[in-house]
Amino acid sequence: MKEIRISLPISTEEIRALHPNDKVLLSGIVYTARDEAHKRMLALLKHGEKLPFDIGKTALFYCGPSPAAEGRVCGAIGPTTSSRMDPYTREMLKAGLKVMIGKGERAVETQQDIKAAGGLYLLAIGGISAVLSQSIVSCETFLWPDLGAEAVYKMELRDFPCYVGIV
């Protein structure tokens, strides 16, 4: 099927040109964040502190990778269920978040919030980690290593396959 190549950071015009169900090959730097990382990021914002990366220019990837075997770029990579992050998403969008990658439906309010913010929710396929790992150029623990798989990892993607969920 037709594939659209996009690179982060992505412009408002590029987001507007996308449609639900479009297949996208995504490249650029993303940061992983699951439940615990969201809690900590929101705590930073609540205390008036800045996030240690420009959230508007990247994407949050709802993902907890498995550890890399010795000498490998990364372990198994894939999306976790996005709806668990719905309670935090409004605040993240207010902080400038535009692009999210995960799997599954979002709450109705979250769908509206994403659209209102001009955001983009991309669906990655769950359970195809060996395939997705081939699109990972680099992967390093970026923040909160004490969280293990739930830490924030900085990843560079090259032609990472996903589909437009909400735009």
Added chain:
Amino acid sequence: MRKIYSEQIQQAVYQAITEVSYHCDPKVTEALQQALEGESNELAQDVLSSILENHRTSPESMIPLCQDTGSTVVLAEIGAGVQILGQSLPEAINAAVRQAQHDCPLRASTVSEPLFERKNTGDNTPAIIHVEYVAGERIRLLIAQKGGGAENMSFMKMLSPAIGTDGIIDFVCEGILAAGSRPCPPLILGVGIGSNFEGAPLLAKKALFEPLGRAHPDAKYHQMERQITERINTLGCGVQGFRGNCTVLATHILHAPCHIASLPVAVNLQCHAHRHCEVII
């Protein structure tokens, strides 16, 4: 009395975990291939092809099938004529889980306490173990690496016996349709009917280990399995929520005696990364 050393159990569980983390049940691969052939939706075809590609790539690259490498679940049948020497059964299993997590490596996905600290145990222990005593001189272990997404969407209810077959089918289908794409369809459904409040979910879990798509020996239950699968595939969200006609690969029912007042029904969901095996010692 047959003596079995705990090291034998540990070795067998270790091999099982490391094997299933990279090799999907071949019956699932076959069912997905058939689903792809019967799928007309372009998006669903694309996703099914990626899943099948993953089944080839994972063992070649030694990257686990899914980043959620799962919690280890063991359903153990211990023969009455078996004596386990050395460590206890849970100690042997947990030693295997720890070793497999380290060696593969697998993701550490277990927290030691569920609410306040949620501190990761770091090695995937403890495994979830259920033991049953049976006749004979062997140990049979059903082992699964169970992911969190499908487990989170599983459900059970104490229904009223008056609800009957149609009521049970409605209950199962409504629950699966409400789960949408979150449990990573195409799914395998384990349905436990009967027993009691804790027994029905265990039956549902056990049903996931039945050979995929096997015919239920009782025609009435077999009919129910088919009706559930067909209705969900007509109305469901399709592969990963991308529509099409493949939300469920198979439904397996197991049933058990229950109280005259009760009709417990539990549904355990299994994602398409069905990592399980049987070990006999």
